[in-house]
Amino acid sequence: MGILEAVDLAKRFGDVQAVDGISLTVGTGEIAGLLGPNGAGKSTTLHMLLGLVTPDSGTVRMFGLDLARHRTEVLSRVNFSASYLGLPGVLHVREVLDAFARLYGLRRPRRRVAEIVDLLDLGALARRKVIELSSGQHTRVQLAKALLNEPRLLILDEPTAALDPDAGDRIRGLLVRVARETGTALLITSHNMREVERMCDRIHFVSAGRIVARGSAAELASDFGVDDLEEVFLKVAREGTVPA
Amino acid sequence: MSVTDLAYPPLSLAARRRRIGGVVVRDLAALRRSPIRVFEIVFWPVIELVVWGYVTLFLQAQKVPFIVSMLLGAVLLWQVLHRAANEVAIGFLEDIWSRNLLNVHVTPVTPAEYLTGLVLFSLTKIAASIVIMAVLAYVLYGFGLLTVGIGLVPFMAVLMVMGWALAVVAISCVLRFGEGAQVIAWSLVFVFQPLAGVFYPVSVLPQALQTIAAFVPATHVFEGMRAVLGGGAIPWDRLTAAACLDVAYVAAALWLYGLTLRHARTKGRLSRFGE
Ligand SMILES: Nc1ncnc2c1ncn2[C@@H]1O[C@H](COP(=O)(O)OP(=O)(O)OP(=O)(O)O)[C@@H](O)[C@H]1O
Ligand SMILES: [Mg+2]
Numbered sequence: 195m196g197i198l199e200a201v202d203l204a205k206r207f208g209d210v211q212a213v214d215g216i217s218l219t220v221g222t223g224e225i226a227g228l229l230g231p232n233g234a235g236k237s238t239t240l241h242m243l244l245g246l247v248t249p250d251s252g253t254v255r256m257f258g259l260d261l262a263r264h265r266t267e268v269l270s271r272v273n274f275s276a277s278y279l280g281l282p283g284v285l286h287v288r289e290v291l292d293a294f295a296r297l298y299g300l301r302r303p304r305r306r307v308a309e310i311v312d313l314l315d316l317g318a319l320a321r322r323k324v325i326e327l328s329s330g331q332h333t334r335v336q337l338a339k340a341l342l343n344e345p346r347l348l349i350l351d352e353p354t355a356a357l358d359p360d361a362g363d364r365i366r367g368l369l370v371r372v373a374r375e376t377g378t379a380l381l382i383t384s385h386n387m388r389e390v391e392r393m394c395d396r397i398h399f400v401s402a403g404r405i406v407a408r409g410s411a412a413e414l415a416s417d418f419g420v421d422d423l424e425e426v427f428l429k430v431a432r433e434g435t436v437p438a
Numbered sequence: 439m440s441v442t443d444l445a446y447p448p449l450s451l452a453a454r455r456r457r458i459g460g461v462v463v464r465d466l467a468a469l470r471r472s473p474i475r476v477f478e479i480v481f482w483p484v485i486e487l488v489v490w491g492y493v494t495l496f497l498q499a500q501k502v503p504f505i506v507s508m509l510l511g512a513v514l515l516w517q518v519l520h521r522a523a524n525e526v527a528i529g530f531l532e533d534i535w536s537r538n539l540l541n542v543h544v545t546p547v548t549p550a551e552y553l554t555g556l557v558l559f560s561l562t563k564i565a566a567s568i569v570i571m572a573v574l575a576y577v578l579y580g581f582g583l584l585t586v587g588i589g590l591v592p593f594m595a596v597l598m599v600m601g602w603a604l605a606v607v608a609i610s611c612v613l614r615f616g617e618g619a620q621v622i623a624w625s626l627v628f629v630f631q632p633l634a635g636v637f638y639p640v641s642v643l644p645q646a647l648q649t650i651a652a653f654v655p656a657t658h659v660f661e662g663m664r665a666v667l668g669g670g671a672i673p674w675d676r677l678t679a680a681a682c683l684d685v686a687y688v689a690a691a692l693w694l695y696g697l698t699l700r701h702a703r704t705k706g707r708l709s710r711f712g713e
Contacts, residue, residue, distance in 0.1 A: 207706055241709060244544045248703040270448040270546040278709075280537030282464065284471040293467065296460030297545040299446045299453035306444065323471070339541070344444055 196221055196255075197347050197379040203242050203252035204403075205235075212238040214403035215252075220347065223377040225370065227390045229423075230400035231431045236383045237276075239400070240349050243381070244274055256347060270299060275340040276351035277333070283325030287316060287335050290324055291342065298343040306342060314338045314368070329356040337365060341372065348372075350382040354389060362386075366393055387424040397423070399430055406430060448546050457547045461555020465529050466562070475528075479563050482520070483571040486513050491579050507667045510581045511590070512636050514571050515663060518594050519656055520627055521567050522601025525560035526553075527608045527623040534617060534711045543708055549699060553692075557602050564598060589666045592677055593659045599684040600655045601627065606691035610698040617711065635660050655683040 198220040205213040213235040220226045228236045241247040243254055245261055245268075254261040256268045281290050288307060295303035311320055314334055319327065327335065333356045340348055353369075354362040370393055372378050384390050390397060391411040399407040399414070407414060407430065411423045418426045446453035469475050490513045497505045533539045542552070575581040608623035615622075633647065634640075634656035640648055651657045658680035662673045702708050 205706070212706075237709070238706065241706065246540060246543055246703065246708050247706045248700070266546045266548060267448045269544060270445060270453075272544070274540070274544045276540070278537070279540055281541065282468055282532065282536045282538055285464070285467050286471070289464075289467040289471075293460050293464035294541070294545070296456050296463060297542070297547050298460075299448060299456045299546060300444055301446055301456075303456075 197224075197257065198243065198381070199255045200239075200243060201253050201255075203239060203249045203254070205238055205242060205247060205250055211403050213242070213249075216400070216403070216405055217252075218398060218405070220379045220381055222346075222379060223373050225373050225380040225382070225393050225395050227394035227397045228381065228383045228400055229390060229397055229427065234400040235403040236400055237351055240274075240276075240351055240381070240383065244272065244349060245269065270343065271346045272349065273298075273340040273343055273345035273347075274349045274351075275333075275336040275353055277353070277355040278351070279336060281324045281332070281335065281339070283323065285324055286321050287324060287327075288320040290335065291338055294339050295342050300343065310338045310342055313341070330358060330361050333357055334361070334365070337368075344376065345378060347379045347381065350380065352383055352385065354384065354386065362389070369393065387422070387427060391423050399426070401430055453546075454548075454551055457545070458551050458555045458558065461529075461547070461552060462559045465532075465556070465559040468532065469563070479521075479566050480570060483517050483567045484574060486517060487571055487574050487578070491575070494579065506579060506581055508664055509637065510575050510579060511663050511667050512660060514568070514575065515590070515593060515597055515659065516631070516636050517567055517571060518564060519597040519601045519630075521564045522560060522598040523604040523608070523627040524624065525563045526556045526602055526605035527612075529556040529559060530605075530609045531612065531620060531623065534612070537711070539711055540709055549695065550692075553606060553695070556605075560602070560605075561598075568594070589672050590663065592672070593663055593666075593680075596655055596659050596677065596680045596684055600680075600687055603684070603687035603691040604630075606688075606695050610691070610694045613695075613698040613702050613707070616707075630654055630656055633657065639664065653683065655680040655687065658683075 196219050198218065200216065200218045203213055203216045216235070216239055228239065230236055238247060242249045243261075245265055257271060259268050261268050285293070288311070291307045291310060292303050295306050300306050311317055314337060316334060316338055319331055319335070324332070324335065333353065337353065340350070354365055357365060366389060369380060373380050382393070394411065396410060397408065397414060398405050407417065407426075409417065414426045415422055418429055420426055420429065446456060487510070490509050494506050494509045497509075533542055604626050608626050611619040611622045633651045634654050635643070635651065636656070640651050640657055640661060643651060658676040662676040665673050
């Protein structure tokens with residue numbers, strides 16, 4: 195059974211066709227990347243997968259369940275983190291995580307929060323107010339939140355955008371480990387080509403709301419006759435060329 | 439550890455209770471960490487009570503019977519309605535202010551659970567306001583809420599429910615029209631102040647307004663309150679009417695919330711707050 199099956203998603207905002215018929219599958223333990231220029235429709239696609247945006251047409255199934263009809267069951271096993279999200283600023287990090295552990299219906303919120311604080315090395319931040327955190331620290335707390343419910347699908351919209359190279363490297367390592375060890379599937383967007391090359395098993399190239407190419411980083415480079423993903427990106431973004 | 443060991447089955451009662459608890463726990467923690475919010479609980483009740491208390495004392499000197507209890511009772515009950523309407527709306531607005539709305543909307547929390555959590559949390563703040571005011575009314579003016587109090591409890595309950603319905607309407611307005619509509623969240627309840635005969639009998643209103651007022655739950659509460667404070671029995675017919683109107687208000691508010699939430703998801707508005 196696939197973790198995620200999205201079929202023919204489309205979304206129009208006024209005059210803008212943000213997403214124009216995207217189909218996508220992600221399997222157990224797979225790390226999938228959604229790549230494309232600004233405004234290509236990546237975030238909109240992720241938001242449709244999360245039920246934040248209702249598609250004009252198309253369907254989303256996760257774990258064999260239809261999202262529109264089984265929202266609560268599906269969202270219990272999914273989580274999300276994005277660079278543009280905030281958290282209640284006056285709360286201590288531990289309190290935020292505790293609240294979200296409950297919002298995900300966990301049996302032992304405190305114990306789970308303690309595990310996650312260890313996993314993400316947040317011990318030193320646990321008693322600090324969210325509003326005092328640097329943006330990199332904030333990102334780590336967001337990721338901690340996103341791992342609380344041991345999601346079977348983790349959707350990340352530019353998760354490492356605010357991290358320094360060291361922290362970014364560690365988080366990437368952690369995410370890959372989570373995927374390999376627990377079978378959690380990852381769907382991420384990123385503008386960091388090296389990150390995508392390193393992490394993603396499969397890459398879906400989005401341009402103007404459509405998927406124009408897919409494959410592993412190596413496959414894409416060879417299809418486009420270039421050396422690496424960055425050059426693939428430039429070709430797709432600037433020339434809109436797609437190999438036959 | 440499999441998912442079922444970690445979490446309750448998503449549709450179970452235990453899971454729902456845990457998720458509602460999450461909303462309450464979060465807001466309680468925010469209250470504890472934010473003295474400004476505590477200030478709010480104290481500020482309005484005290485100001486209103488002091489102003490109206492002295493108005494009362496002045497009028498009492500003019501020998502108007504029952505005036506102390508009637509006006510102070512009105513101030514107290516009005517605060518119940520006002521707080522119920524505002525506290526629930528604040529809980530929601532805080533998610534918008536902190537750009538946390540998307541985080542909440544990708545959890546399995548249902549709209550009903552979310553609103554229930556906000557309502558339960560507001561109960562603690564309303565209770566605090568009532569206690570503060572009751573103590574002050576007694577200390578400053580010798581008005582013992584408890585001596586007339588028991589009869590007023592059902593009236594308070596009716597007002598709270600109406601306040602919650604108004605809050606859900608206010609939340610819906612913000613969802614629909616954006617953060618600018620916060621003004622509505624704070625002022626909606628005051629639309630009902632002249633109509634509901636808070637400080638005067640509805641009979642002084644023109645006939646047309648009286649007709650409209652009959653469809654406001656609070657009207658029956660404040661009329662009933664005057665009857666009780668004037669020494670009469672609890673007017674159960676008024677209480678029943680108010681409770682029935684409450685049910686209609688709540689149903690309409692929830693319907694509106696469902697509608698605006700669907701609209702917000704269609705227009706992609708949920709991700710467009712706080713930017
Ligand atoms: N809620 C919305 N209302 C109106 N237009 C929207 C909305 N959300 C997205 N759009 C438009 O849809 C298009 C796709 O936006 P989207 O955010 O999905 O792009 P993206 O691929 O995530 O870009 P970026 O790399 O810059 O994050 C853009 O033209 C954007 O202006
Ligand atoms: Mg984006």
